[in-house]
Amino acid sequence: MYPITIGVEKLMSKLTDVRVELAANPAVSIIEDRQKDFMSTPRFWNHWVDIIVAPARGLYTAEELQKFMDGLVSIMPTQSDGFRQYDTGMEFGKLYFDEPIGTIVTTGTKTITITDPDIVVPDGYTEGALTVDMTGTVDLKRRTLLWVYPDEHYAQRAIDRNIDVYDTRELVRASPQRRGLLRHRR
DSSP, X not given: OOOOOOOOOOOOOHHHHHHHHHHTOTTEXXXXXXXXXXXXXXXXXXXXXXXXXXXXXXXXXXXXXXXXXXXXXXXXXXXXXXXXXXXXXXXXXEEXXXXXXXXXXXXXXXXXXXXXXXXXXXXTOBTTEEXXXXXXXXXXXXXXXXXXXXXXXXXXXXXXXXXXXXXXXXXXXXXSSOOSOXXXXX
């Protein structure tokens, strides 16, 4: 007799799904994958991941980059910022993937004691003290941002400058036939 296992298959996190799909895509260059933990800060993002990618062969118009970004992964992002073309540059797009990653459970109480005789003791205090129930649960959350750049040069420049606003605002030569960024010349 063979053992029969009935159970729930462990689902991969959105972060794992994104990493697996990007690694399997030869049209994508993964420039950087960095993370920060804020586990002790409830009610904000407790785990933050920035994945910075570029097309393996540069793309330099908002339309090309938007199509590239929209096809990067099969899972639906929580939200996205699209590429926007300006006369003198381009605002780069990104995908957001938000997900729960655990909980913080707090048990116990705290006591607030007022010792200053000049303070009128608020309602609820007994003999200058108030005991507050601290029992509760807070969800831990992760935000994964998938930043998309026209090529490795733009991606590396964003990393080197450690900036969060990625907008070229650079002068570009645009022709009526092809509006967009110029390929970086080495």
